Amino acid sequence: MMTYEEFEREYRSYYPLPDAIKAAYERLQKSGRNELLTFEEFALETRMEDLESVRPAYDRLVALVQRGALFERDVYQYAHYRWCIRNADAIVAYETGPHNMWEVNSCDTELSQGLAIDKINDEWRFEREYIEIVGTAYYDASDWNFIRFDVDGMHWLMHDGELDQVYD
Numbered sequence: 001m002m003t004y005e006e007f008e009r010e011y012r013s014y015y016p017l018p019d020a021i022k023a024a025y026e027r028l029q030k031s032g033r034n035e036l037l038t039f040e041e042f043a044l045e046t047r048m049e050d051l052e053s054v055r056p057a058y059d060r061l062v063a064l065v066q067r068g069a070l071f072e073r074d075v076y077q078y079a080h081y082r083w084c085i086r087n088a089d090a091i092v093a094y095e096t097g098p099h100n101m102w103e104v105n106s107c108d109t110e111l112s113q114g115l116a117i118d119k120i121n122d123e124w125r126f127e128r129e130y131i132e133i134v135g136t137a138y139y140d141a142s143d144w145n146f147i148r149f150d151v152d153g154m155h156w157l158m159h160d161g162e163l164d165q166v167y168d
Helices: 004-011 018-032 039-046 051-067 072-081 113-124
Strands: 093-097 101-104 131-133 137-141 144-151 154-159 162-165
Touching: 004 018, 018 039, 018 072, 039 051, 039 072, 051 072, 051 101, 093 162, 113 131, 113 137, 113 144, 113 154
Parallel strands: none
Antiparallel strands: 093 101, 131 144, 137 144, 144 154, 154 162
16 A cells, blocks of 8 residues: 555645645545545545536446445545546446456447457457447457457457456
């Protein structure tokens, strides 16, 4: 865990007031203890002007914590790095393994179905004509993506450079 001095050096431009940076460090510490941020803490951590605008993302993340798809500490990451804050619908989760293993999207740049099929073909060599995109495809880079698709009745998830089978 980062010390207060390290945090202050790295993030003082994000939180220019002494009280604000202390509160931000406390939110980091709270996430380190795997404690869920309150809505107010989450909203402040996003550093958005309209704090109420982040409520849909917070509500969706809390629901995923309750389902066991995310840990409480993960909610801090979504706020701090502003993953899917402007598009809560992009926060999608799929079960990818037994015993409650989940993958949750943190990328909100939408990709057309045609380009998503191209990416899947380029990366995993599934034949284009058999790929069916499920839902919205999200892609920022080869190591930051989230594309749910089916091929011949098998359910797949391409996420952050990995490929997993999706469990129903």
